[in-house]
Amino acid sequence: MRFGLSGVLVQSKTVTVVGAGLAGSEAAWQIARRGVPVRLYEMRPTQPTAVHQTDRMAELVCSNSLKSLELSSAHGLLKEEMKRLGSLIVDCAIRNRVPAGAALAVDRLGFSQSVTQAIEEHPDITVVREEVSEIPDGIVILAVGPLVSEALAADIARFTGNDYLYFYDAIAPVIEADSIDRSIVFAASRYGKGEGSDYLNCPMNKDEYDAFIDGLLTGEKAPLHDVDKTPFFEGCLPIEEMARRGHDTPRFGPLKPVGLDDPRTGRWPHAVVQLRQDNLAAEHYSMVGFQTRLSWPAQKQVIRSIPGLQSAKFVRLGQIHRNCYINAPEILQPSLQTRERPELFFAGQISGVEGYSESAASGILCGINAARLATGGETLELPPTSVLGSLFHYISHSEKKNYQPTNVSFGLLPAVPKSKGMRKKRDRCLARSAKALESLDAWIAEHREGIALEAAG
DSSP: OEEOTTSOEEOOOOEEEEOOSHHHHHHHHHHHTTTOOEEEEOOTTTSOOSSOOSSOTTOOOSOSEEEEOOTTSHHHHHHHHHHHTTOHHHHHHHHTEEOOTTEEEEOHHHHHHHHHHHHHHOTTEEEEOSOOOSOOSSSEEEOOOTTOOHHHHHHHHHHHOGGGEEEEEEEOOEEEGGGSOTTTOEEOOGGGOTTSOSEEEEEEOHHHHHHHHHHHHHSOBOOOOGGGOOOOOGGGOOHHHHHHHOTTTGGGTTTOOTTOOBTTTTBOOSEEEEEEEOSSOTTEEEETTOOOOBOHHHHHHHHTTSTTOTTOOEEEOOEEEEEEEEOHHHHBOTTSBBSSOTTEEEOSGGGTBOSHHHHHHHHHHHHHHHHHHHTTOOOOOOOTTSHHHHHHHHHHHSOSTTOOOBOOOGGGSOOOOOOTTOOSHHHHHHHHHHHHHHHHHHHHHHHHHHHTHHHHO
């Protein structure tokens, strides 16, 4: 029980959280610190996974880094916003930090032990160590991660529709727009269709194409874990797999030059690598049909061999691995509630975000909103001018077709007008961070009673 917004004592409903990874642990903490009881389900160790090694909560399995803390970085801004919203994950990470320059790297075991201890010792959290095979009734947060059990995945598929739950993640590299050499790369759609600037085209002659294919075939490949050994889908083959099937296979696929006149020659190039502007993050371009299993160093080398991309800066690099995530713009509202069932939330990677910090951040908003529903309140949306709000606005409003999980980035935020004092990119990034934090602080002040931060602190 807790006091409602009017000061009247209200009976809280119990909230169910499924999954005790970063997102589920954060969500459970946010709910409980507002006086609302939580039942947190974690199937480990009763039902182990192929990648987790312990039964601790918030276990990091791919890296011990939560990326930058600097406010000139979108990831640094993200963690500052999480900190201002009382993040358990950020607090435990800082307490278990190990030297890594400006990055927030942690002692893996110490970090997960800190999260586990905080969760298990909270009087309003009941931890249940068993597998959940169906979506529970009531107010529920599904934070099951990419390795959701087969039974629960089947039930999620029934809820979302099979077309909106993906089990295979093929992510193409994304490049910063201002690192593309526009003296070489030209804007055009095939045969002049569309606006003409929907795509940027990197033209290759035969020698450049031959060298590019050789780089794809000989470049180092990232190792596959047993859990990742999913047969490739024909609809999203890695670019190097296409090259392995035939030297000219990519040239008759995503690299086909048909209908694209290079303004420098007036002719079709031998091959073309196309870049597509992201619908919302206008400062970023994704590489069309460029799913790849090349190691990240090899990707950088091969991509920078492409004409016009010799100085490419990467928002993210490509990867292929087994994953389970929903088509967020089809399923979710910006509050991270599902459109069909408002008492059901998705948090973590299954919600359509990518990355440790982004997953934990989604748990914060789900926790706040689940606690509000449990005490008779209305859910809230974070301002899209904050980096957290921009991320959740993006995943719920992005293009539904072929949706891919996304990381946080400055490209999701409104641009800051240039001034004499902001000639350097770092200065513009810091200005964006300042605006975002100002926006979040205003939102916190407006909703302080509604999100119960003072009572929770």
